[in-house]
Amino acid sequence: MRVLTLMLCVLLGWLQYHLWWGKNGITDYFDAKTLAESVLNANDKLQQRNLLMYAELEDLKEGREAVEERARHELGMIKSNETFFRIINE
Numbered sequence: 094m095r096v097l098t099l100m101l102c103v104l105l106g107w108l109q110y111h112l113w114w115g116k117n118g119i120t121d122y123f124d125a126k127t128l129a130e131s132v133l134n135a136n137d138k139l140q141q142r143n144l145l146m147y148a149e150l151e152d153l154k155e156g157r158e159a160v161e162e163r164a165r166h167e168l169g170m171i172k173s174n175e176t177f178f179r180i181i182n183e
Contacts, residue, residue: 113119152159164170171177 111118149159153163
């Protein structure tokens with residue numbers, strides 16, 4: 094009876110070791126879960142960025158206001174009969 098109890102205790106210890114620290118054990122599960130959460134967060138951020146880019150693209154295709162705003166800010170263009178003022182902070 095003592096040999097059986099000892100064998101069962103050794104078997105339980107071996108199974109516990111593999112459950113917690115073995116390949117595909119609890120630690121690997123938590124590592125994979127953390128990695129999956131970080132990938133999902135990165136995907137959400139990228140999806141939001143893509144939605145903003147699609148909205149800007151649609152605005153550039155449909156409206157003149159966005160094109161005009163880009164021309165003014167990025168290229169420094171002005172309309173005819175307009176006066177350009179540059180304010181310099183010193």
